[in-house]
Amino acid sequence: MSNVVIVGVQWGDEGKGKFVDLLAQEIDYVVRFQGGNNAGHTVIVDGKKAALHLVPSGILHEGKICLIGNGVVLDPVVFVEELDTLIGQGVDVSPNRLKISSKTHLIMPYHKVLDKARENKLEKGQKIGTTGRGIGPCYEDKVGRVGVRASDLADPDLLKAKIAAALKEKNVLFTALYGIDALAVDAVFDEVMAVAPRIIPHLTDVSSELEQAWNEGKSVLFEGAQGIHLDIDHGTYPFVTSSNTVSGNAAAGSGVGPNKLDRIIGILKAYTTRVGEGPFPTELNDATGELLRTSGGEFGVTTGRPRRCGWQDIPVLRESARLNGLTDVALTKLDVLSGFDTIQICVAYEYKGKRMDYPPQEQGALDLVSPVYESMPGWKEDITACKTWDELPEAARAYVQRLEQLSGVPVSMVSVGPDRNQTIFR
Ligand code: GDP
Ligand code: IMO
Numbered sequence: 001m002s003n004v005v006i007v008g009v010q011w012g013d014e015g016k017g018k019f020v021d022l023l024a025q026e027i028d029y030v031v032r033f034q035g036g037n038n039a040g041h042t043v044i045v046d047g048k049k050a051a052l053h054l055v056p057s058g059i060l061h062e063g064k065i066c067l068i069g070n071g072v073v074l075d076p077v078v079f080v081e082e083l084d085t086l087i088g089q090g091v092d093v094s095p096n097r098l099k100i101s102s103k104t105h106l107i108m109p110y111h112k113v114l115d116k117a118r119e120n121k122l123e124k125g126q127k128i129g130t131t132g133r134g135i136g137p138c139y140e141d142k143v144g145r146v147g148v149r150a151s152d153l154a155d156p157d158l159l160k161a162k163i164a165a166a167l168k169e170k171n172v173l174f175t176a177l178y179g180i181d182a183l184a185v186d187a188v189f190d191e192v193m194a195v196a197p198r199i200i201p202h203l204t205d206v207s208s209e210l211e212q213a214w215n216e217g218k219s220v221l222f223e224g225a226q227g228i229h230l231d232i233d234h235g236t237y238p239f240v241t242s243s244n245t246v247s248g249n250a251a252a253g254s255g256v257g258p259n260k261l262d263r264i265i266g267i268l269k270a271y272t273t274r275v276g277e278g279p280f281p282t283e284l285n286d287a288t289g290e291l292l293r294t295s296g297g298e299f300g301v302t303t304g305r306p307r308r309c310g311w312q313d314i315p316v317l318r319e320s321a322r323l324n325g326l327t328d329v330a331l332t333k334l335d336v337l338s339g340f341d342t343i344q345i346c347v348a349y350e351y352k353g354k355r356m357d358y359p360p361q362e363q364g365a366l367d368l369v370s371p372v373y374e375s376m377p378g379w380k381e382d383i384t385a386c387k388t389w390d391e392l393p394e395a396a397r398a399y400v401q402r403l404e405q406l407s408g409v410p411v412s413m414v415s416v417g418p419d420r421n422q423t424i425f426r
C-alpha cells in the first residue's frame, strides 16, 4: 500500500481511530503529526476497547512501528500513564516500536493551569470550551520560541532554565490576573524529571526514521487528530484547536516532503457532532438531536462531555475536500441512522439572502447561515451485520450515493459498527 493520510473532515470524533487501526494492518509505520491529548481515539478489537490520546492508533497491531512527530504537543505525565495502561493490556510499547521526535514540544504543568484559568475567566459566549489539557498554551510557547522540547529532558540544566524563564512570565498572570497561586520552579522541574527516564529511551529523529523506512520499501500512515473545522487557520476561528489539522500538516508535522502523501482519506461521520463551543449550522437542539446522541453514544472520550449532534453538512464537507485534497472518504456510523423515517442533508446555506455551496469565510459568519435541507427516505433495518455494499438497504445506499454526488468525493469504505470487522469496502 502507498502512504496514507487520515484526517477528520468535520469537528473531530468522526471515527479516525477505528480506521487508523483498520488500515494499519496493511501498513508498516503509523505517525501522529499534530494535536496532543485533546484527542480521544477509540479502537475496538474483538469487543475490547482501547482509548488512545497520544499513542498512535496503530499500536494495537503487533509489529507496527508508531511514531509521534514534531508537530504533536506531548504531555509527558499523560504519556507515561498511557504507556502503563497499554502495558497493563499486554501491548508492546517498547522504545523500538514507539518513538517520539526529539523536537516534539512538551505540555508543561503551567500550560494546563493557564488553559483552565483562561477558560474559567472568559464570559459565556467567549469560552472556547477547550479540553483543558494545555494544548493552546503549549503551542503558543512553541511559536513564541520559548517552548520545552522532548530532547530537553536529557539536558536538566536547559530544562530548568526554560521552566524558570516561563514561570517568570506565567506566575505574573496566575497571581495578578487570574488570582491563583504561583508555581514553583523546583516543583515543576521535579514533576517533569520524575517521568523523564521513561521518555528519553523513546526519543528519535522521526524524519530520518521515515526516510530509512521508505528506503526499505515500507509504507506509512499519517494519523490526524481533531477535524478540519477545528484547524487553527481554516476552522471556525476562534472556536478551534491550536494546530493545523489539514492533511498538508502531515508533512510539516513529521518532517517529510509533501510528495510522500499519496492517498488522503477523510473520515466522515454519517451525521455531524461537535464538542465545545462554536458555530454548528445543522445542530439539532431537539428530540432528534437527543436520539442521535444516545444511539450514537456521543459522549467525549477525553472529557466525557455530551457531543452536540446534527444532520450532515455538505458545505462543510465540500470545504474539507478542497482543503485536504481528499482522494476518498470513509463514512462512519451509518448504523446510527437506522430507524429514522426521513434523513435530512444540508446541501447549501442561505447567507445574507444568497445561496452558498461553501461556508462563508468571515469570523462569526457561520453563526448567521441557515441550512438548506434536502430530505431523503430513511431505513428501518439494523445494518450492523452487513458485510457487503449489496446487503445494505436501498435507502442506505441511496444516502451514501447522494453524499458522493453532492461532495464530489467517492466513499470507498462504509462503517456500520465500531469493530474492525464492521466495515464495508467498496
Ligand atoms: P476519533 O476521535 O475520530 O478517533 O473518534 P472517537 O473514537 O472519539 O469517536 C468515535 C466513536 O464511534 C468511538 O466510540 C468508536 O468506537 C465509534 N465508532 C466508530 N465507527 C463506528 C460505526 O461505524 N458505528 C458505530 N456505532 N460506532 C462507531
Ligand atoms: P479527536 O482527535 C473533538 C475541541 C475542544 C474545543 C476545541 C479547542 O478525538 O477528534 P483544545 O483543548 O484543543 O484547545 O480545544 O477543540 N477538540 C476536539 N473536539 N475531538 C477532538 O479530538 C478534539 N480536540 C479538541 O472540544 O472545542
Ligand code: MG
Pocket (backbone or CB within 6 Å): 012, 013, 014, 039, 040, 041, 042, 301
Ligand atoms: Mg475523539
